[in-house]
């Protein structure tokens with residue numbers, strides 16, 4: 001099996017994200033079109049070797065059974081929505097998610113056009129967003145994002161299903177966050193740093209004992225019942241327009257459980273009333289759960 005390159009890709013400069021829903025009667029044509037996707041990824045990688053292109057297509061929880069009856073990734077489930085007063089992480093399902101990443105904006109755009117041509121007449125484009133590298137891999141809140149991501153071979157261990165008929169695939173969660181920038185920028189830098197549990201200019205992690213129970217890195221560093229670290233591979237990138245900015249958050253993992261537990265820990269107050277204070281300064285506008293099968297699996301499903 002060959003995992004789609006976008007799952008474990010190293011950070012790069014540009015991204016284009018597309019969300020589609022399938023038009024009525026489109027399912028068979030979509031399965032055939034998706035079978036051609038691995039060849040498209042290969043064509044783009046070979047035609048523009050300097051661009052570090054990586055592609056990723058993932059299929060939504062709600063449409064999976066219609067596209068691929070009797071072949072469901074065992075843990076695929078709906079997006080685990082959260083609601084705590086004004087702090088919400090909604091579920092907004094989509095049928096297909098594409099992440100098109102490249103160090104060249106033009107090559108990412110060529111990939112968009114090829115995907116659009118492949119799916120013409122059988123899908124409806126529901127959301128489109130461009131991601132970009134901001135400074136030295138910072139989120140728009142000004143903090144370096146991705147530092148504690150798994151590195152090297154650990155990326156595949158964390159992100160890819162290791163065994164069974166879906167080995168090489170990945171459970172994907174995507175959320176579009178819009179930051180409350182005016183509110184965030186009013187905070188003193190030390191207060192911002194406490195919210196992450198890391199310093200801002202030089203990106204140094206606080207000692208564990210110095211992290212507030214409300215710090216983002218505290219609330220997302222979780223262990224399972226056996227005491228093992230629960231990890232995800234984050235492929236997030238910032239987005240921005242003239243008057244709005246935020247993060248396209250993307251989690252890739254060999255199980256949906258880790259993301260679900262982390263989101264719960266961010267939103268639901270613990271028995272002392274603590275929750276992730278980052279959730280006071282950014283708003284999730286979408287939330288969708290997908291599975292990204294390996295390339296041979298996708299290709300084998302066409303006519």
Ligand code: HEM
Nearest residue numbers: 139143144145146147148149177217220221247262263282
């Ligand atoms: C760490 C930003 C949402 C999981 C971090 C860090 C930043 C950051 C700056 C510290 C550096 C690093 O290790 O990457 C953000 C922003 C978010 C967001 C701006 C939303 C707007 C989420 C969500 C999850 C998550 C929704 C999972 C449900 C993690 C994890 C870490 C982390 C696991 C590493 C913690 C550690 O081991 O220290 N995030 N994040 N983040 N974030 Fe987020």
